[in-house]
Amino acid sequence: MPILTTENLTIAFGGLRAVDGVSLKIEKGLTSVIGPNGAGKTTLFNLLTGFYKPTGGKIFFGEKEITSLPVHKIARLGISRSFQILKIFVDMTVFENIRVAVQAQMGHGMEFFVSRDRLTDVTKRAEDILEEINLASKGGLKAKNLSYGDKRILEIGLSLAGSPQVLLLDEPTCGVGAHERAGVARFIHELTKKWTILLVEHDMDIVMDISDRVVVMQQGRVIADGTPGEIRNNDTVREVYLGR
Amino acid sequence: MRRFLKLPFVWMFLFFLVLPYLLPLIKGYTALASEILIYAMFALGFNLLLSYTGLASFGHAAFFGIGAYAMALTQLKLSDDLWLGLLMGMVAAGFFAGIVGAIICRKRGIYFSLLTLAFSQMFFFIAFRWDEVTGGETGLTGLRRPPLRLPGLPAVSLTEPMAFYLFALAVFMVVMILIWRLVHSPFGSVLQSIKQNEVRAKYLGYNTVFYKWVSFTISGIISGLAGAMFLLQQDAVFPTYLNWTESGNVVMVTIMGGGVVNFFGPILGAGIFVILQNAIGAYTEHWLLILGLIFIAIIMVIPEGILGLFKRTKTVQQ
Amino acid sequence: MPSGIDFLSQGINGIVLGLLFSLIAIGFTLMLGVIGIINFAHGVLFALGAYFAFTLRNSLGFWAALIISPLLVGLIGIIIERLAVRRMYGKDALFCLLLTFGIAMSGEELIRMVWGKLGHSIAAPAFVSGSIDLGFMLYSKYRLLLAVLSALILFLVWLFLEKTSYGAIVKAGAQDSEMVAALGNNISRMRTLVFGIGSALAGVAGVIAAPLWSVRPGMGNDAIMPAFVIVVLGGIGSFWGTVIGGLAVGLSVSLAVMFFPRMSDLVMYILAAVVLLFWPRGIMGEKSILED
Numbered sequence: 001m002p003i004l005t006t007e008n009l010t011i012a013f014g015g016l017r018a019v020d021g022v023s024l025k026i027e028k029g030l031t032s033v034i035g036p037n038g039a040g041k042t043t044l045f046n047l048l049t050g051f052y053k054p055t056g057g058k059i060f061f062g063e064k065e066i067t068s069l070p071v072h073k074i075a076r077l078g079i080s081r082s083f084q085i086l087k088i089f090v091d092m093t094v095f096e097n098i099r100v101a102v103q104a105q106m107g108h109g110m111e112f113f114v115s116r117d118r119l120t121d122v123t124k125r126a127e128d129i130l131e132e133i134n135l136a137s138k139g140g141l142k143a144k145n146l147s148y149g150d151k152r153i154l155e156i157g158l159s160l161a162g163s164p165q166v167l168l169l170d171e172p173t174c175g176v177g178a179h180e181r182a183g184v185a186r187f188i189h190e191l192t193k194k195w196t197i198l199l200v201e202h203d204m205d206i207v208m209d210i211s212d213r214v215v216v217m218q219q220g221r222v223i224a225d226g227t228p229g230e231i232r233n234n235d236t237v238r239e240v241y242l243g244r
Numbered sequence: 245m246r247r248f249l250k251l252p253f254v255w256m257f258l259f260f261l262v263l264p265y266l267l268p269l270i271k272g273y274t275a276l277a278s279e280i281l282i283y284a285m286f287a288l289g290f291n292l293l294l295s296y297t298g299l300a301s302f303g304h305a306a307f308f309g310i311g312a313y314a315m316a317l318t319q320l321k322l323s324d325d326l327w328l329g330l331l332m333g334m335v336a337a338g339f340f341a342g343i344v345g346a347i348i349c350r351k352r353g354i355y356f357s358l359l360t361l362a363f364s365q366m367f368f369f370i371a372f373r374w375d376e377v378t379g380g381e382t383g384l385t386g387l388r389r390p391p392l393r394l395p396g397l398p399a400v401s402l403t404e405p406m407a408f409y410l411f412a413l414a415v416f417m418v419v420m421i422l423i424w425r426l427v428h429s430p431f432g433s434v435l436q437s438i439k440q441n442e443v444r445a446k447y448l449g450y451n452t453v454f455y456k457w458v459s460f461t462i463s464g465i466i467s468g469l470a471g472a473m474f475l476l477q478q479d480a481v482f483p484t485y486l487n488w489t490e491s492g493n494v495v496m497v498t499i500m501g502g503g504v505v506n507f508f509g510p511i512l513g514a515g516i517f518v519i520l521q522n523a524i525g526a527y528t529e530h531w532l533l534i535l536g537l538i539f540i541a542i543i544m545v546i547p548e549g550i551l552g553l554f555k556r557t558k559t560v561q562q
Numbered sequence: 563m564p565s566g567i568d569f570l571s572q573g574i575n576g577i578v579l580g581l582l583f584s585l586i587a588i589g590f591t592l593m594l595g596v597i598g599i600i601n602f603a604h605g606v607l608f609a610l611g612a613y614f615a616f617t618l619r620n621s622l623g624f625w626a627a628l629i630i631s632p633l634l635v636g637l638i639g640i641i642i643e644r645l646a647v648r649r650m651y652g653k654d655a656l657f658c659l660l661l662t663f664g665i666a667m668s669g670e671e672l673i674r675m676v677w678g679k680l681g682h683s684i685a686a687p688a689f690v691s692g693s694i695d696l697g698f699m700l701y702s703k704y705r706l707l708l709a710v711l712s713a714l715i716l717f718l719v720w721l722f723l724e725k726t727s728y729g730a731i732v733k734a735g736a737q738d739s740e741m742v743a744a745l746g747n748n749i750s751r752m753r754t755l756v757f758g759i760g761s762a763l764a765g766v767a768g769v770i771a772a773p774l775w776s777v778r779p780g781m782g783n784d785a786i787m788p789a790f791v792i793v794v795l796g797g798i799g800s801f802w803g804t805v806i807g808g809l810a811v812g813l814s815v816s817l818a819v820m821f822f823p824r825m826s827d828l829v830m831y832i833l834a835a836v837v838l839l840f841w842p843r844g845i846m847g848e849k850s851i852l853e854d
Contacts, residue, residue, distance in 0.1 A: 366831035536668025
């Protein structure tokens with residue numbers, strides 16, 4: 001039973017088919033989606049998470065059809081994502097960032113007159129996640145004062161907080177400088193032990209190193225799908241992408 | 245820890261207890277102090293939306309005015325019970341805020357502000373034209389302050405300015421503490437997250453539109469309560485209460501005091517605004533000119549507001 | 563029951579009024595669409611146009627006032643932009659809104675100080691006084707002139723936006739941030755220019771409206787609110803949206819005067835609310851950076 005399934009998923013903006021008839025079955029483990037800029041990777045993420053409504057095709061989460069559900073409902077079902085452009089709550093502390101994310105999963109949103117400091121289950125879970133992402137010592141810092149690499153990790157931490165069944169990571173190393181890169185890569189690698197991940201990433205070393213499976217997209221279509229070894233030796237892929 | 249947290253409220257309560265005795269030093273009077281409290285309540289409710297949800301409403305005077313009209317109409321047509329009047333003020337304002345909010349809470353940024361303004365003008369003209377109910381341009385006048393009745397206690401007259409002031413202080417303290425708890429509740433966290441990054445908040449699983457609607461409605465209810473209290477203070481209500489300039493004033497008051505960076509900012513802003521209005525009004529009939537210039541100066545020099553200024557100097561020192 | 567002729571005459575009134583409303587709103591929407599600011603002072607600039615004309619007409623006559631008043635208002639707009647508004651660029655749009663709110667507040671009071679609290683009615687210029695016989699009815703000559711002038715100025719704005727290279731840049735400024743970046747320092751000059759033009763347009767609308775509505779210190783409010791509604795109706799920064807929105811407001815106000823006179827102030831807000839349910843960004847609106 002695949003975790004996520006798309007059937008002939010398509011979206012057109014005007015004349016441009018940004019995602020064009022994509023049928024995928026995402027299984028447990030780490031699947032990477034690669035392809036040149038404009039191949040439709042981020043658009044695919046936006047479709048899977050309900051941010052865009054597809055012009056055609058269907059999406060299933062397990063057996064449940066989730067096509068055209070709103071973003072927050074899909075998130076609640078257990079599909080979470082991180083963003084290429086950071087979307088962290090910059091004026092909150094690192095702890096508060098994680099806490100508000102945990103709250104969502106535990107269903108503490110509409111409580112008006114309880115002090116949020118008294119939700120011990122939420123606090124506990126938030127602290128666990130801070131440990132897991134190695135930011136426990138920085139919990140009291142404002143998110144905007146973190147180093148860029150740590151912001152990247154917090155970005156992923158926010159999507160972990162809801163204990164999702166599948167995690168969509170959109171270029172988690174985007175813009176991370178050389179000195180912090182290894183740390184972020186190691187962090188993602190750690191994640192693969194516990195979570196099912198769909199990864200969009202430009203750093204081929206990371207992709208080939210840690211993926212169980214690689215999907216190659218070009219101009220909205222899937223042109224190859226296989227293990228890292230198969231993809232490395234695929235002629236079409238070499239031509240359009242790796243060999244350029 | 246908990247005692248420490250409550251300290252600002254205790255100090256504020258003590259300050260407001262002596263305020264009526266301080267105001268005469270600057271040619272003020274007790275009723276002015278009540279006005280400050282009522283305006284501060286209005287601004288705090290507005291700030292729940294502006295600083296804690298990130299929605300800049302430019303039509304909040306409508307809900308203030310609706311609260312005042314509802315109180316007046318309850319007294320004229322139904323009963324002159326104090327509590328019923330206040331309740332009706334809140335219910336009516338909350339009802340209309342709920343409807344308006346349902347239409348506009350999907351909108352963002354300037355568009356949201358434009359729409360709040362348009363809707364508030366709609367209410368303004370209804371109040372202005374519907375003579376049979378609202379009294380039209382001349383409003384509803386000659387209302388009275390019903391006595392305060394609490395179970396098991398004799399009725400207390402509120403006609404004396406000081407008696408009304410103490411009542412307003414009690415209401416104000418309750419409202420302030422409730423709003424304080426609200427912004428420090430889990431719900432408050434969600435609102436903050438929506439303000440800082442709505443897309444992410446959605447991706448965390450929050451139905452952000454619904455949260456914004458709830459915040460808008462609560463804010464409307466508080467504005468309505470403030471309006472109903474203002475009716476008791478003035479014994480009259482006019483369509484001008486709903487005018488867009490009044491909506492602009494409450495935004496200005498909130499920003500001026502530093503509401504964006506400090507919970508208590510709107511209270512300071514309300515104090516300054518009411519006192520300034522009174523003081524400048526005593527010297528010149530062109531007080532709007534001075535007030536406008538002060539607004540311009542504040543936006544240009546200290547856009548983060550007066551309490552924000554303190555924060556700035558503090559950060560610089562560190 | 564209103565007769566066919568009543569209906570027709572109110573219809574014509576509506577179109578005349580609609581053209582005036584479009585003219586009032588065009589400068590406002592230009593600033594909003596191109597610079598991304600809500601200019602609350604638009605109403606005061608409109609009132610200033612009317613008051614300048616009121617003062618100048620006695621000595622210089624209608625046509626000179628029609629040219630000079632808007633130029634003066636445009637100049638005031640440029641001064642406001644250079645001294646104050648430009649410091650708000652890049653900040654939250656709310657700040658500019660509040661700044662111009664302060665300007666509107668003091669501006670209205672200044673008018674009161676200079677020209678007095680009471681309103682003045684202004685006669686239409688002699689060559690268009692009285693009525694013209696349209697065959698089926700008599701119609702005010704000044705209203706016709708007003709319609710022609712409004713349409714003419716709107717046409718000039720359209721020519722500027724569509725047919726000049728500067729207009730193309732102005733239009734791009736609203737939509738294309740790369741184009742704006744390519745302009746570099748010129749963007750600052752472009753914004754000043756747009757603010758100046760927008761102000762002058764408010765001024766000219768004031769000059770034209772003065773004989774119809776008479777001049778009062780608070781007359782700016784009669785201009786700024788329709789401008790808001792028209793922008794909501796037509797879509798932010800859209801020329802044709804503004805014209806359609808203006809005509810829709812003009813017609814609905816005129817027809818309401820005939821059927822439900824007491825609702826005439828209200829009808830445009832109802833119209834805006836209804837339109838919004840069906841066209842979330844207004845009739846001609848596109849997704850805008852202003853929504854973020």
